[in-house]
Each structure stands twice: as C-alpha cells, then as structure tokens.
Amino acid sequence: MRLVTWNINSIRARTHLVEDFVKQYDPDVICLQETKAMDDQFPVKFIQALGYEHMALHGMKSYHGVATLSKKPFQSTEIIDWCNKGDARHIAVKLAEGPTLHNFYVPAGGDVADPEVNDKFAHKIQFLEEMTEWSRRLSEPSILVGDLNIAPHEHDVWDTKKLKKVVSHTPLERDMMFELMAAHDWVDVMRDFVPLDEKLYSWWSYRAKDWSAADKGRRLDHIWTSPSLKGKAKAMEMVRAARGWEKPSDHAPVLVDFDF
C-alpha cells in the first residue's frame, strides 16, 4: 500500500497539484490536511475521476479540514472532536483488512509560545495532551499521519538554536511530542529512513525569496505507526520537488510504501 500525507493548503486552489502527484506517484491512499472546504464544496467528482472512489471527509468553512481518499473502500470512519471545539482536525478510517489510519491536523499554535497570553498556543498544548492520553489507550494497530506542526529533533529544522523560541520547535513542544510518541511507542517512519544527524524537512515558508536556495525548512509532517507495524514500511520519500511546482502548497507531500 502506497500512502501519502500532504497539507494541501486549500483543496479547491490546488486540484492541479493532486492530479500531477497522482500521475507521477499513483498512491493508494491520500491523506490531506488544511482542505479549507466544507464537505459539499469538496471536488468529489474530480477526485473520483483520478481513481479515488472512496472518501472520508471532515471539512469546515474557511479553515482546517482533513480528507482521506482511497482506491479501496473503508470498513468504517470515525471523527474525534479534539478539545471539544467543533473544528475539523481529525478523521480516522479502518482500512480493509488493515490497520486504522488516523489523519491529523494539529493546531499551529500562533506566534507567541506562552499559553498564558496566547489562546492558540494553549489550544495546541491541550490538543497534544489529549492525543497523548488517547495514545495510551490505543490498542489496535494504527497508522498516524498528518501535519502535526512540531519539528521534534535538532535536524528537523534548519537551525535549532535560532528556532528555540519559535512555535513548532520550542523545548516544551518538542518534549510534549516525545511524550506523545512514548505513550503508544509510536514509530517515526520518516526517521527510520533518514538518520537523526541528517536534515529532513517537509515545510518551507512562502515568505522566503528563494525557498529552495535558503532551505530554511522544518519537518512538520509526520508518518507514525504502532510498534506492531515496525518494519512494514519498505520505502519513504519526502517529495521535495512538489514544493516547487506551480502554485504550490507550503508543505511537501510525504510518501510511504507499506508491505501490506
């Protein structure tokens, strides 16, 4: 099974990217975040024409939104309302005779890394706490993917010292992500393929003059599995080229091939 996770930054503005990606990589399952479309605005016919008959959509007006698209039917679909806010940051599907696939869009957290003065950062902290408790109770084999908005390791960012106070790489967020991973013994699939002393990013700001030359990236997107699926990932590719396509998302897609 070939799976891709991609923060698409508006599905309606970037159907061309999905089409180009499918032509080149032909994934079986596509997990999108920041779709920014209500379910009745989602380009269902366009996606079906690309070969993805089965869709689990959880959108809302203007912001957030996740979607999981598949060539094969799902056994079931589940939505969790994290932090009781009624936003659209998670959808889970049970894959036919396979694991459950959780597609997440974790809050970005705003600019100031202090929950006392920044409600968005407080929301991010609460979201991570809820994910950690949920991970402790999770028993079935699962895949967890998405834009988790944290770059946990030193070489998940272009300069760990310069980003020490920048939301996404603060010590608190990094520690919370490690605690979250320990809560289910989540396997960091991307880092199983790229050693910790090598730079690995999945996001580059739109604001850089030349994003690729500057290369001030961060690894905000992740692919994790339950420990029982360790070794089932046979290949991984962070498709950096897609960040340079026409009208790109600021995130690159991350691809993984599973041995099932």
Added chain:
DNA sequence: ATGGTGGGTTCCCCA
C-alpha cells in the same frame, strides 16, 4: 526588530 507570501467568510483572520 521587521516583514516577507498565500488562502479564505477578504479591507481581516489564519497559516
């Protein structure tokens, strides 16, 4: 210390 770009419920919010 500041501003840079891009999407959407567009003259403001969110990333």
